[in-house]
Amino acid sequence: MVVDQKHANHDSELKPPFDFVGRDKGPYPIISAAERLSDMDTLERVHAYWRAANYLAVGQIYLLDNPLLAEPLRPAHIKPRLLGHWGTTPGLNFCFAHLNRVIAERGQDMIYIAGPGHGGPAAVAHSWLEGSYTETYPAITQDAEGMRKLFRQFSFPGGIPSHVAPETPGSIHEGGELGYSLAHAYGAAFDNPALVVACVIGDGEAETGPLAASWHSNKFLDPSRDGAVLPILHLNGYKIANPTILSRIPEPDLLNLLEGYGYRPHIVAGHDPAVMHGLMAETLDRVLDEIADYQAGRAARLPMIVLRTPKGWTGPREVDGRPVEGTWRSHQVPLAAVRDNPAHLALLEEWMRSYRPEELFDAEGRPVAEILQTVPEGPLRMSASPHANGGELLRPLVLPDFRDYAVEVPEPGTATTEPTRVLGRFLRDVIAANPETFRLMGPDETDSNRLSAVFEVTSRAWNAEILPVDENLAAGGRVMEVLSEHLCQGWLEGYLLTGRHGLFNCYEAFIHIVDAMFNQHAKWLDASRKIAWRRPVASLNYLLSSHVWRQDHNGFSHQDPGFLDVVVNKKASVVRVYLPPDANTLLSVGDHCLRSRDYVNVIVAGKQPVLDLFTMEEAIAHCTRGLGIVEWASNDAGAQPDVVLACAGDVPTLEVLAAAALLREHLPELKVRVVNVVDLMRLQPPSEHPHGMPDAEFDAIFTPGKPIVFNFHGYPSLIHGLTYRRTGHDNIHVRGYKEEGTTTTPFDMAMLNDIDRYHLVMDVIDRVPGLRVEAAHLRQRMSDARLHARAHTRTYGEDAPEIRDWTWPWDR
Numbered sequence: 043m044v045v046d047q048k049h050a051n052h053d054s055e056l057k058p059p060f061d062f063v064g065r066d067k068g069p070y071p072i073i074s075a076a077e078r079l080s081d082m083d084t085l086e087r088v089h090a091y092w093r094a095a096n097y098l099a100v101g102q103i104y105l106l107d108n109p110l111l112a113e114p115l116r117p118a119h120i121k122p123r124l125l126g127h128w129g130t131t132p133g134l135n136f137c138f139a140h141l142n143r144v145i146a147e148r149g150q151d152m153i154y155i156a157g158p159g160h161g162g163p164a165a166v167a168h169s170w171l172e173g174s175y176t177e178t179y180p181a182i183t184q185d186a187e188g189m190r191k192l193f194r195q196f197s198f199p200g201g202i203p204s205h206v207a208p209e210t211p212g213s214i215h216e217g218g219e220l221g222y223s224l225a226h227a228y229g230a231a232f233d234n235p236a237l238v239v240a241c242v243i244g245d246g247e248a249e250t251g252p253l254a255a256s257w258h259s260n261k262f263l264d265p266s267r268d269g270a271v272l273p274i275l276h277l278n279g280y281k282i283a284n285p286t287i288l289s290r291i292p293e294p295d296l297l298n299l300l301e302g303y304g305y306r307p308h309i310v311a312g313h314d315p316a317v318m319h320g321l322m323a324e325t326l327d328r329v330l331d332e333i334a335d336y337q338a339g340r341a342a343r344l345p346m347i348v349l350r351t352p353k354g355w356t357g358p359r360e361v362d363g364r365p366v367e368g369t370w371r372s373h374q375v376p377l378a379a380v381r382d383n384p385a386h387l388a389l390l391e392e393w394m395r396s397y398r399p400e401e402l403f404d405a406e407g408r409p410v411a412e413i414l415q416t417v418p419e420g421p422l423r424m425s426a427s428p429h430a431n432g433g434e435l436l437r438p439l440v441l442p443d444f445r446d447y448a449v450e451v452p453e454p455g456t457a458t459t460e461p462t463r464v465l466g467r468f469l470r471d472v473i474a475a476n477p478e479t480f481r482l483m484g485p486d487e488t489d490s491n492r493l494s495a496v497f498e499v500t501s502r503a504w505n506a507e508i509l510p511v512d513e514n515l516a517a518g519g520r521v522m523e524v525l526s527e528h529l530c531q532g533w534l535e536g537y538l539l540t541g542r543h544g545l546f547n548c549y550e551a552f553i554h555i556v557d558a559m560f561n562q563h564a565k566w567l568d569a570s571r572k573i574a575w576r577r578p579v580a581s582l583n584y585l586l587s588s589h590v591w592r593q594d595h596n597g598f599s600h601q602d603p604g605f606l607d608v609v610v611n612k613k614a615s616v617v618r619v620y621l622p623p624d625a626n627t628l629l630s631v632g633d634h635c636l637r638s639r640d641y642v643n644v645i646v647a648g649k650q651p652v653l654d655l656f657t658m659e660e661a662i663a664h665c666t667r668g669l670g671i672v673e674w675a676s677n678d679a680g681a682q683p684d685v686v687l688a689c690a691g692d693v694p695t696l697e698v699l700a701a702a703a704l705l706r707e708h709l710p711e712l713k714v715r716v717v718n719v720v721d722l723m724r725l726q727p728p729s730e731h732p733h734g735m736p737d738a739e740f741d742a743i744f745t746p747g748k749p750i751v752f753n754f755h756g757y758p759s760l761i762h763g764l765t766y767r768r769t770g771h772d773n774i775h776v777r778g779y780k781e782e783g784t785t786t787t788p789f790d791m792a793m794l795n796d797i798d799r800y801h802l803v804m805d806v807i808d809r810v811p812g813l814r815v816e817a818a819h820l821r822q823r824m825s826d827a828r829l830h831a832r833a834h835t836r837t838y839g840e841d842a843p844e845i846r847d848w849t850w851p852w853d854r
Contacts, residue, residue: 085319088139090402090413092315094171095135096356097397099163101189102196103128103375104390109189110399110407115391117381124380125197126204127160129373132355133276134164134242138424140322141240142172144330145418151236153540154424155215157223157253158244158276160205166196169211169425171409172417177426178211178575186407208569208576212425214432214539219562221250222532227271228259229536230429232522233478237269237429237540238333245277245286252528252559257303259529260344261506264517267478270333273305273346278353280370289350296348306332306343311350318351358393361386428541433577433639435541440475444468444633448658449625454674455699455850458651461625461692462587465632465647466493469545472636473520474499481537483522483530484547491547491587492649496521527555534582535563543580543636550589550646551602560605564612564642571615571640578639585632587649590755590779591693594791601783601791603756606722609644610760614731618643619722621755623695624654626661627720634665646755648692650788653699653849655718668721668733671743675702675716675850683715685806686744690719691755694778696848697792698753700799703851705806708820712810717743725764737769746770749809753797754778775805789841793828800824800831 101109103126108119134156145152156165169175170192175182182188182195195201206213215226227241247253263271277289288296293309300307308329310321325347335341354372359365362385366376377386377393404410421428428434447468449459472480473496482488482496501519508515522533527548534544563582570576586605593600609617618641622628628647635643655672656664664670673679689698695718702716719725721733728734735743744750746769754761758776765771782794792798803824807817814821834842 084143084416085323087412087416088143088323089315089319091142091171091416092135092139093397094399094402094409094413095139095164095167096132097394097399097402098167098170098189098192099131099135100128100357100394101193102126102163102166104377104380105190105193107190107194109193110186110403111391111394115387117387120381120387120390121198122381123197124375124378126163127374128163128357128376129278129280129353129370130158130161130244130276131164132357133278133349133351134158134161135167136318136322136351136355137240137242137274137276137349138164138168139416140319140326141424142418143323143416144326145422145424146416148330149422150238150330151422151427151429152238152240152424153214153230153427153429154212155223155227155230155239155241156206156213156217157215157220157242157247159217159220159246161217161242162203162205162207162210163196165206165210165213165425166192166202171414172423172425174211174423174426184408186403189403189407208566208573212423212427212430214430214536216562216566219558220244220247221252221528222256222535222559222562223247224253224256224271224273225259225529225532226536226539227273228256228263229533229538230540231263231269231271232481232533232537233267233542234269234429234540235267235337238272238330239269240272240274242274242276245275245279245288246281248275248288249281249286252526252532255524255526255529256532257300257305258524259533260304262503262522262524263344263505264503265337265339265505267518270337270344272329272333272344275300275346275348277348277350278355279368280353280373282373283370285370300346300348304343305346306341307346307348309348309350311348313352313355322349356396358389361389430540431575431577432539432541432579436577436579437479437541439472439480439543439636441633441636442468442471442475444629445658447629449654451626451654451657453852454655454657455653456852457654457849459625459654460492460649460651461622461628461647462585462649463492463495464625465585465628466495468629468632469493470495470499476543477520479542481520481522481534481542481544482547483534483544485527485530485549485552486523486525487547487549487588488521488523490649491549491585493547527552528559531556531559531563535559538580538582541579545583545585545636547585547587549593549600550586550605551593551600553584553586553605554602554608557605557608560608560642561612564616567616567640567642568613581635581638581641581643583635584642584644586644586646589646589648590783591691591791592648592650592788594786594788597785598783601779603646603779606644606646606756607760609642610722610764612642614723614726616640616642617723618733620645620665620720621691621722622647622665622720623689623692623718624652624656624661626654626656626658627665629658630661630665631720646691652692653696655695664718665720668724668735669717669719669743672699672716672718675699676714677706678713678715681713683745683748684713685810686715686717686748686750687802687806688717688719688744688750688752689754690722690752690761693788693792694753694755694797697797697799697802699850700848701802701806703854704799704803704824707851707854709813709817712806712813714806715745722764725761727767730767741769744768744770748773749806750774751802751805751809752776753802775809777802777805787835787839787841789845790832790835793832798828798831800827
């Protein structure tokens, strides 16, 4: 290679002997000269490929035209708005270039997760060089015109985002929000024994709580049946404006930290490409050998790489007299005033020409054959891996017939069942029938949420020390439990996006911990559904139990149903919310959700005993409708109802039924219609949600003009938001959680928030014309009943038996 001395830090000549100054002198042995790679042609090709990727990345950030610099740069060639992130990009390109070599040489199945923020220019550059971008988007050809289009579309109106988005071939991790890359990587590796997931972790990302916990994912990896994760901790020193912690702590402390997490770290550090290419190549060869040893049981630890490079490596060293390369100033756009500042424009041209594009692309703009010789072929290309388009690999679950788990209901409303315990038996057999494609995630709550039947056929995944007193722990377990909702969510997302199935069970109040992760996944699904080549993946299924109305014993901190509000704000094409009121409806909903694709399904179901309301046949019909009249609890057949008592959620449904029974007992002439809602999105019009109920049908059930008292599981404003376009919206009065909670009894919890049966009767009296005076005595008795119920709890510490053991009064 000819060395351009002006840019020697970009293109130091690659020839033996390598200068190993700066190599790690840590606790691991230094590789001898005899062991070093001697194939200079290969490393020259890797170096040239890296230069090409860096050139393409800079072009994406800056250029509208003149992609090959066929003429001097002019302001007209520059984008009017310069967006993107350069600082992390050359390090990502460096890793990708070297990983390609080992994939091609070893035939290794691998995908690439770019954790550092907006590393989009790197991933797009590689997929274009590898040819997969053109295969996916035929208009973006591998020539000068295609390069121009590639540059123009980046962070441009109507184009593609600046991060590694769903539009980018080979991606399963967007990286817009930091902290989740390593959890996604492990999720992708579970049950993928031939796959290595290379995960680049930015040192800014490494400061987040989710990433800090993710290091422990290695304790859940089974070397005999899972793939491997290769963490590459990329320390380039800075975030947006500040230094990063792990780049500044003493290296022995960093190594001790990583070793304490259970990894075998290898350091690759430096600035000079002549040194760095050799170091990275030999380190990757060693690391891949160590991964093979780990999977064969010959090594106890997974290896990892700590990569130290300057931030903005190979970019401008100084701009306007201030250092840029190796500082936070290279984080986004190192040269910001290119259109208006001739000096900056000249610097940009000098920077881009330093990569010598005339050596990398032919006259037509095609990558020259020499730089593509280290690129793998076909699906071994990381940008073309089917694992990164998991719908291509997805196999339908083998599901038992959920009807076989039905609870017998000879008389509705008279017996009780723990719904999630019943669902647990169904999930047990789902796991048994799908031993390689289904996992159950949860933060140490599988037993607590009454799903313990699953342990009849599997264990909790665990690859750390096991004591004699421990139960249900094994390396190959299908239940993933760790006290980090972030890890559960990240593992499941990675598992789903690589073509498998699963369910995340969690206490309702603490699912809020992953609000932002849910947001990102919902946005990913929404974007993916619009991309023809992205195949549908299994839905992300949440089971929220130990919910707000049965956290009376744990108190205020455990009482929050607000995740539903977060969910319904997302695109209607993606989200679904179900509130099955009993065991049979839960079975029907559970089966439906496990069969679905490309959704986020949220199921809220209690683990405590609730009344059995529907036979299995009735449950299927009810869940298929999404909402409907509970005929046996209503007395308005053939007549206009005077009031509609609506409900969504198991405890609100119980209280509505009890209120309906009280009204039928004390006001027998009053026509009461009871409506239960299972599919919350049915409340919206069809114009707002695919599950929405037509106005005519909605009015037929809820009436256009009668009072509606709606008892809801969550915050009342959510029901108003879903129904505000309905004709009878002004008549809807919603009761729900209003941030009143404490450690108390279940019924007192209901009374604190006015969703109890007595208050519902009072609401009916207040809202049905003519009842205020006529039923004043009954209203007072209901108020007194509330006082009596509360006094009983303060005296005996539990709810009164007539409340606690209430069933539907069929004998009246």
